[in-house]
Amino acid sequence: MNYSSISNPLPLVVPINLDRKHIPIHPNCKIYNQDQYDHHLAMLRYLQEQIDLGFDPKYLLTYHLTHPRDYLRPLKETNKKYGHKDRVSYRGGGNLWKGVGYDKFMHKMRNDYDFTVKDNRYVQKLIFKWLYGISKIKKDTILPRMMYFIEKGKVKLQHHIHILLSGNMLYDKEVDITDTLNSSIRMRAKCISLTKPIHCQVVDKPSFAMSYLNKEMSKEHLSLDTQNSILIKKL
Numbered sequence: 001m002n003y004s005s006i007s008n009p010l011p012l013v014v015p016i017n018l019d020r021k022h023i024p025i026h027p028n029c030k031i032y033n034q035d036q037y038d039h040h041l042a043m044l045r046y047l048q049e050q051i052d053l054g055f056d057p058k059y060l061l062t063y064h065l066t067h068p069r070d071y072l073r074p075l076k077e078t079n080k081k082y083g084h085k086d087r088v089s090y091r092g093g094g095n096l097w098k099g100v101g102y103d104k105f106m107h108k109m110r111n112d113y114d115f116t117v118k119d120n121r122y123v124q125k126l127i128f129k130w131l132y133g134i135s136k137i138k139k140d141t142i143l144p145r146m147m148y149f150i151e152k153g154k155v156k157l158q159h160h161i162h163i164l165l166s167g168n169m170l171y172d173k174e175v176d177i178t179d180t181l182n183s184s185i186r187m188r189a190k191c192i193s194l195t196k197p198i199h200c201q202v203v204d205k206p207s208f209a210m211s212y213l214n215k216e217m218s219k220e221h222l223s224l225d226t227q228n229s230i231l232i233k234k235l
Contacts, residue, residue, distance in 0.1 A: 023048060026208060029215035036218050043217045043224065047147075047210040053232040055145050057164035057203045059177060064160045064193040065119060067110055110158035113150065113222075119191040120148050120161060120228045130184045131169050131177065144168075145232060148225035149213040161225075162213050164203065174200055 016037050023044050031037045077087045109115045124146075128134040132144055144167030150159050171177050181198040192198065203209050217223045 021045070024207075024211070026211035026215065028212060039219050040214060040217050043214050044211060047214060047224070048207060049234070050147075050232055051206050051210070053234060055147075055166060055206075055232055057147070057166050057206050057209065058169075059165045059174070060201050060203050060209060061163040061165060061181065061198060062160065062200075063123070063181075063198040064196040065110055065116065065158060065191055066193045067106065067158055107158070111152075113159075116150055116159045116161075117225055117227050120150075120225055122191065123161075123185070123189050124148075124228050126185045126188055127163075127165075130180050131165070131171070132167065133170050143230050146228075146230050147210075147213075148228045149223050150225050151213075151216050151223065152221075164206075164209065164213070174202055 014033050016031060016034050019038075019041055023041060025031065025040070025044070029040070031040060078085075080086050127146075128137070128143070134141060134143070137143070144165065146166065147164040149162040149164075151162065152159055169177065171180065178198070178200040181200060186192050186194075186198060214223050
C-alpha cells in the first residue's frame with residue numbers, strides 16, 4: 001500500500017515495545033523510537049540503582065558555558081510605533097574581524113564533549129572548595145556523591161550542565177547556595193556564562209529528576225558525565 005498518497009496531517013506513530021521491567025519515564029522526555037527507548041531505559045536503570053545503593057541528591061544545579069553570543073548586545077536601529085517591523089542589529093566588543101577566528105573556535109569547543117568534560121572538572125574543584133569546604137583532596141578525603149549531566153537542550157546550540165549534589169554542605173539554605181554559586185564560583189570559572197546565572201533548586205523526587213536529566217540519552221550521546229560524576233560502586 002502506498003502511504004505517501006494518503007492525506008494524513010498526523011505524524012507517523014512508531015510503536016514501542018515496553019520492557020518487562022519498565023521504569024516510569026518523565027512526561028517531558030520524548031521517546032521517538034525503540035532504539036532510543038532501549039538506551040534511555042538501560043541508563044535509567046543504572047541511575048535508579050545508584051539511588052538504591054544510597055545516592056540521595058539534595059540539590060540540582062544548572063549552569064551554561066560561556067559562548068561568543070554572550071558578548072553581543074542588541075541595538076535598535078529604528079523606532080516604529082509599538083515596535084512593529086523595527087530593525088535590530090547586534091554589536092559586540094572589540095574588533096569584529098579579529099574575533100571571527102576565536103568565535104568559530106569557541107563555538108566548536110562548546111559542542112565538543114571532551115572539552116565540556118574538561119570544563120566540568122574545573123568547576124567541580126570550585127564546588128568542592130566553596131560548597132563543601134574541601135580545598136585539597138587527599139587519600140583519606142571522603143568526597144560527596146554527585147552526578148553530572150551534559151545536555152544540548154531544544155536549540156542544540158551548545159552544551160549546558162546539570163549537577164545533582166548530595167552530602168553535607170557549608171550551607172543549609174537554597175538561597176545561600178545560589179548566592180555562593182553566582183559569586184565565589186562564577187567569578188572564578190571563566191568557562192561559565194556571564195549573562196546566564198547558575199540556578200539551584202531542591203530535589204524532592206530523585207527518581208523523577210534522574211529520568212528528566214536522562215532525556216537526551218541515546219547511542220550517539222551519553223548524558224551522564226562519567227568522568228566527573230562521583231558514583232557509588234556496587235560491591
